Amino acid sequence: MKYTLEIEIADDEISFAEEFFKKISFVKHVRLVTSNESSNPEAMQSIDNEKEKPMPFQFGAAKGLISMSDDFNEPLDEFIPYTE
8 A cells, every 4th residue: 555645844854854764664765855846747656656566365375364263153142032
């Protein structure tokens, strides 16, 4: 999934902010866009080209993560009056 974050940073703090965002573990890509560049169709196209492709589905990826209780198929006590 791709999210765009728009923040306003003082000119003398841009390099610090760029390094800060690059060091966040879940941030995969940092791209600085100047205020006049965001309306530039070429810049917007380059952002669109950087979209991530979805990861392929992998069978068995959740194996062992989901478990059901042994009495899963047993009738629930709350419904006994309706089943008699």
